[in-house]
Amino acid sequence: MESPWMAAARLMAESLRRRVSLKSLAISMYSRAPRGFKAEVRSVAVGAVRNFMLLDRLLLLAGANIESMSLERLCYARVLAYLLKLRGASLNDPKVGEVARASRLDGRSLKMLGRLEVEDAYAGLEGLDKLSIKYSMPMWILESLVKVGAPRLEPLLRRLQRDPSRWIRVSTHRVTREELVRRLSRRGFKLKADSDLDDVLQVLSFKGGITETPEYRAGLYHVQDKASVLVGHVARSEVGVHVDLTGGPGGKITHLAQLERYGVACDVSMARCSSIRELARRLRVAVDAVLCDSRLPPLRLRGRSIVLVDPPCTNLGRLCYEPEVKAWMTEDMVREFAKLQRSLLRAAAEAAPRGTVVVYSVCTFTRDECERVVEDALSLGLEPVDQRPFIGEAAAPSRKAQRLYPHIHDTAGFYIAKLVKV
Ligand SMILES: C[S@@+](CC[C@H](N)C(=O)[O-])C[C@H]1O[C@@H](n2cnc3c(N)ncnc32)[C@H](O)[C@@H]1O
Incomplete structure (x- = not known):
C-alpha cells in the first residue's frame, strides 16, 4: 500500500488540476482507508497546499526547475519540501525517500534543500512581497485584503494558515x-x-x-460555521416567509425553518436541491426546495418576505477550511462571481415588494463581491438597515453591514448586509 505522504501528493495534484476541494476528493479517493491513514493524508496535503508558494521558493533556491515539472511531479516535490522543512522529517526515512524519488529532484537539489532554512524563502524581501511568500498568499489576494482595510493583516494571514474553529x-x-x-x-x-x-x-x-x-x-x-449561523439570526423575522434564493446545500434555510417553522430554498442545481431536502429531513424542519435560476425571479413574493441572497463567491473567507482555493482562484474569477452576485441581488431587489427584507451574505473578503455588489443594488430601492446581532466590524454601506474575520471573531470571513426595499 502507498504511504500517506505519496497519497497526499497525488491528492494535492488532483485537487489543483480539477479545482475540487481536497476534502471532497479525499472522501471519494480514500473512502475505505483506515481513519489514521486518511487523517495523515489530509494533514500533509493541507499543510503542503497552505505553504505552496513558500515551498516553491525553497525548491527554486535549491536549484529545482519547477517551471518544467508536471503538476504531479511538482506536488511530490512540494510534499517533500514540506516534510523536510516544516515537519522536521529526514531524508533517511524510507517513506521520505520514496517521495524524493517520485519528485525526481537530483542529488544536488536534494542536498541544497536539506541545507536551506525556511526563512531563506523570504530573506531580502520586504512588505507585501515578504508576507506573500511567508504566508503563501497570492499578491492579488493580499492587495484586496489591504484595499478592504482588513485589520491587523499579519495576524489575519497567520490565522488563515491554521485549521478553523x-x-x-x-x-x-x-x-x-x-x-x-x-x-x-x-x-x-x-x-x-x-x-x-x-x-x-x-x-x-x-x-x-x-x-x-x-x-x-x-x-x-x-x-455550521458561527458566521453562517449569524446570517440566519440577522435574517430572522417573526413576520413573513423566509426565502433563500441560493439555498443549497441548505445550512441557512434549515436554520431559519428551525427558528420560524418554515422556509423556501431555491437553487439552480438539482444535486443541491436534493441536499437541501436531505438536510431538512435529517434536521426535521419544514423546507420546500425549488429548482430554478434565481436571476429570473422564481417566486411571486408577497407581503413581508425575508429574502436571502447568499451567492457563490471566491470563498476566501474559508481559507482555514479550504486553503487549496488560494492556489487556483484568480482575479478573473472574482469578476465572474461579482457579475453573478450582482444579477442575483438585482433580481431579488426588482422582484421584492416594498417592505421586503433582503439579506446579502458572502464568505469572502473582496470588495467587488461584498460592498460593491450591495452598493450597485441601492439604486433599485434597497436601503441598508441596522442588523442584530452585530458582532463583526462595521462596513459599508453606511457602516450598517458587518464583516467577520477569522483572527478576530474565530469564524470564517464573512460579509453580511441587511437591506429593506422602500
Ligand atoms: C454559497 S452557496 C449557498 C449556501 C446556502 N445559502 C446555505 O446556507 O447552505 C451558493 C448556491 O447558489 C447556487 N446558485 C448559483 N447560481 C444560482 C442561480 N442562478 N440561481 C439559483 N441558485 C444559484 C449554487 O448552486 C449554490 O448551491
Missing part, C-alpha cells in the same frame, strides 16, 4: 443546548457555549468523527 448549530426546536452538551460530553466531546448566539456551540475537541454520533444522525445538531 469547529462550530455546531443546535437544533433548538428538538433539544436544548444544555441537553446536547450533556449528551455529547458523554461521547468525549468538549464543548463551549457561544456567548453571542444561543444556539451555537464551539467544539473544542471530540472523539471519533464530529458527524459520526447518534445525535448527529438524529438531527440534533448541524456542523
